[in-house]
Amino acid sequence: MSSFSVTEPSPRSKWFAGTLVILYALITMVPLAWIMLTGFKTPPDSISYPPKVFFEPSMEGYVNLFTTRTRVGQEALDALPPPDTWYEEIVRERDMVIAGPSKFGERFLNSVIIGFGSTFLSIVLGTLAAYAFSRFKIPLADDLLFFILSTRMMPPIAVAIPIFLMYRQLGLSDTHLGMILLYTAVNISLAVWLLKGFIDEIPREYEEAALIDGYTRFQAFYKVVLPQAATGIASTAIFCLIFAWNEYAFAVLLTSGTAQTAPPFIPTIIGVGGLDWPAVAAGATIFLLPVMIFTVALRKHLLRGITFGAVRK
Amino acid sequence: MAEVVLKGVSKSFGDTVGVADIDMIIPDGAFVVLLGPTGAGKTTTLRLISGLEKLDQGEVFIGGRRVNDETPAQRDVAMVFQQYSLYPHLSVRENLAFPLKSPILNTPEEEIIRKVEEVASVLQITHKLDNKATALSGGEMQRVSIGRALVREPQVYLMDEPLSSLDAKLRTDLRIELKRIQANLGATILYVTHDQIEAMTMATHVGVLDEGRLVQFGTPRDIYENPNSVYVASRLGQPRINILPGDLFGAAPKGAHQIGLRPEHVAQGEGRAAQVGRVEHLGDHTRLHLRLDGHDITTLADPHADYEAGAEIKIAPRDPLCFDATGNRIY
Numbered sequence: 001m002s003s004f005s006v007t008e009p010s011p012r013s014k015w016f017a018g019t020l021v022i023l024y025a026l027i028t029m030v031p032l033a034w035i036m037l038t039g040f041k042t043p044p045d046s047i048s049y050p051p052k053v054f055f056e057p058s059m060e061g062y063v064n065l066f067t068t069r070t071r072v073g074q075e076a077l078d079a080l081p082p083p084d085t086w087y088e089e090i091v092r093e094r095d096m097v098i099a100g101p102s103k104f105g106e107r108f109l110n111s112v113i114i115g116f117g118s119t120f121l122s123i124v125l126g127t128l129a130a131y132a133f134s135r136f137k138i139p140l141a142d143d144l145l146f147f148i149l150s151t152r153m154m155p156p157i158a159v160a161i162p163i164f165l166m167y168r169q170l171g172l173s174d175t176h177l178g179m180i181l182l183y184t185a186v187n188i189s190l191a192v193w194l195l196k197g198f199i200d201e202i203p204r205e206y207e208e209a210a211l212i213d214g215y216t217r218f219q220a221f222y223k224v225v226l227p228q229a230a231t232g233i234a235s236t237a238i239f240c241l242i243f244a245w246n247e248y249a250f251a252v253l254l255t256s257g258t259a260q261t262a263p264p265f266i267p268t269i270i271g272v273g274g275l276d277w278p279a280v281a282a283g284a285t286i287f288l289l290p291v292m293i294f295t296v297a298l299r300k301h302l303l304r305g306i307t308f309g310a311v312r313k
Numbered sequence: 314m315a316e317v318v319l320k321g322v323s324k325s326f327g328d329t330v331g332v333a334d335i336d337m338i339i340p341d342g343a344f345v346v347l348l349g350p351t352g353a354g355k356t357t358t359l360r361l362i363s364g365l366e367k368l369d370q371g372e373v374f375i376g377g378r379r380v381n382d383e384t385p386a387q388r389d390v391a392m393v394f395q396q397y398s399l400y401p402h403l404s405v406r407e408n409l410a411f412p413l414k415s416p417i418l419n420t421p422e423e424e425i426i427r428k429v430e431e432v433a434s435v436l437q438i439t440h441k442l443d444n445k446a447t448a449l450s451g452g453e454m455q456r457v458s459i460g461r462a463l464v465r466e467p468q469v470y471l472m473d474e475p476l477s478s479l480d481a482k483l484r485t486d487l488r489i490e491l492k493r494i495q496a497n498l499g500a501t502i503l504y505v506t507h508d509q510i511e512a513m514t515m516a517t518h519v520g521v522l523d524e525g526r527l528v529q530f531g532t533p534r535d536i537y538e539n540p541n542s543v544y545v546a547s548r549l550g551q552p553r554i555n556i557l558p559g560d561l562f563g564a565a566p567k568g569a570h571q572i573g574l575r576p577e578h579v580a581q582g583e584g585r586a587a588q589v590g591r592v593e594h595l596g597d598h599t600r601l602h603l604r605l606d607g608h609d610i611t612t613l614a615d616p617h618a619d620y621e622a623g624a625e626i627k628i629a630p631r632d633p634l635c636f637d638a639t640g641n642r643i644y
């Protein structure tokens with residue numbers, strides 16, 4: 001036997017590939033790590049030069065993110081009873097008192113409702129449409145598919161003004177429903193195309209067998225096609241969620257209050273009381289978490305999803 | 314079990330003819346084998362009966378009921394596909410139980426367990442019941458998919474080359490098993506195969522298809538002994554029938570353009586001298602490949618006789634089948 005094998009890479013090339021991957025991962029993760037670290041710095045530490053890599057951690061950024069505060073005079077401060085909680089203590093040290101909760105919680109919840117809502121809607125509609133395109137004889141199917149794709153051929157923001165005017169007319173501006181519909185409209189073309197690819201790969205024989213085994217077409221779809229398309233659905237859902245979650249331009253343009261999502265809100269924190277980078281960083285960190293958890297939870301599917309169609313068993 | 318009747322059944326896919334104007338009666342309890350080369354319309358016929366394809370023309374009756382407008386589920390047929398037959402996300406047990414759990418059958422749980430165990434033991438897959446369907450070998454998968462048909466008691470079983478991916482021993486076992494099931498249950502089975510032994514051993518009737526048309530329908534013996542065309546004659550018989558010019562052995566029989574000689578219909582020791590090309594000893598008999606005036610002739614010989622390549626033997630036709638210029642049988 002020779003030590004050379006076609007299927008098994010040599011230890012040296014493994015080592016080389018590993019180093020390369022680690023190096024690339026470090027480069028892409030440094031900004032993320034920096035944001036997470038900044039969230040635990042005090043405001044002076046966050047803007048110090050040279051930048052501090054080692055610092056005394058503080059929860060001030062997180063407290064500032066979740067509260068609004070007012071500055072009070074020394075006499076008034078002295079007159080107050082001692083602080084009850086650790087976060088009141090942090091605020092008092094800056095000669096301030098907590099005036100109430102900030103809007104971050106609401107905005108974050110808006111992001112969750114709109115992001116997951118539009119992802120759910122894109123997946124439901126996209127799966128049904130993809131199934132129809134994959135299985136039924138649809139007149140002008142190719143043209144319709146091209147038309148669906150063509151909605152992605154310009155940046156969505158290019159149609160911002162017509163959408164803005166339309167939404168004002170229809171009363172959809174600054175509503176959850178409006179944002180869910182908008183993100184669904186953008187995502188659904190991607191969803192239909194990706195899912196059609198996955199459903200095309202599932203042999204029709206499975207459904208035909210189910211039809212003969214006594215099931216209706218919808219039952220066959222539900223019991224046989226859906227479980228096998230799970231991988232495709234999961235990876236498509238991740239793509240849709242990432243878009244809807246991170247979308248900034250439409251969120252700035254169409255929302256201001258009730259339906260404002262986190263991305264346009266987080267930068268506004270900076271103006272509340274000087275350059276409060278730790279609060280911004282804390283907001284960004286929390287904002288990252290849901291997508292991160294969602295992606296990690298579905299990572300097995302994602303890996304299979306981004307190489308879709310490449311390997312068949 | 315039920316009788317299946319096809320009346321003037323036609324189906325085209327664009328410009329391609331799937332089946333054309335098929336009339337066929339599959340009697341209750343019959344085992345009908347469809348023969349024909351790829352593209353002859355065998356699978357399409359099964360799919361039309363099952364309802365997976367819609368008819369262009371004609372009518373299908375199952376048990377006297379016109380089923381043209383019924384869904385596959387309503388028709389109550391079971392089908393074994395040639396491939397991709399198991400649900401890959403389910404275990405073997407779940408695959409076998411799947412048809413029983415359908416809203417149409419809605420079998421009670423104890424009944425499902427009993428039937429699944431029973432079928433699994435017949436097909437010798439009991440030890441694999443809890444495996445994932447994808448973790449089986451090809452032969453095991455095919456057995457499970459046959460099992461999925463057998464757990465039911467449908468009007469008719471449709472089988473599309475169910476044994477083609479199995480090894481020789483298993484194929485023989487299952488052939489006997491299928492035949493036994495058909496005989497015991499009185500099941501009506503419509504069966505597609507390329508395999509002559511399957512056709513001859515299991516069939517009560519054979520239908521021969523050519524380019525979507527049913528060209529002959531009869532008992533296996535009838536099809537073998539009295540084919541109505543060169544095409545049908547060539548479908549059965551291993552080695553194949555020898556199709557030779559009508560006048561190869563002197564004056565042609567009246568009107569005969571070609572004659573067909575089964576290997577066992579070549580008499581030796583008289584007639585014209587042919588050269589022995591190749592000799593194949595198969596144990597229970599010997600196959601001789603002869604050449605006469607540039608035509609290859611295959612025949613059988615006594616297993617104990619010795620022949621050598623290059624030798625000459627005299628041969629003459631015995632009871633030849635006579636065909637006209639278009640290949641139709643005259644007598």
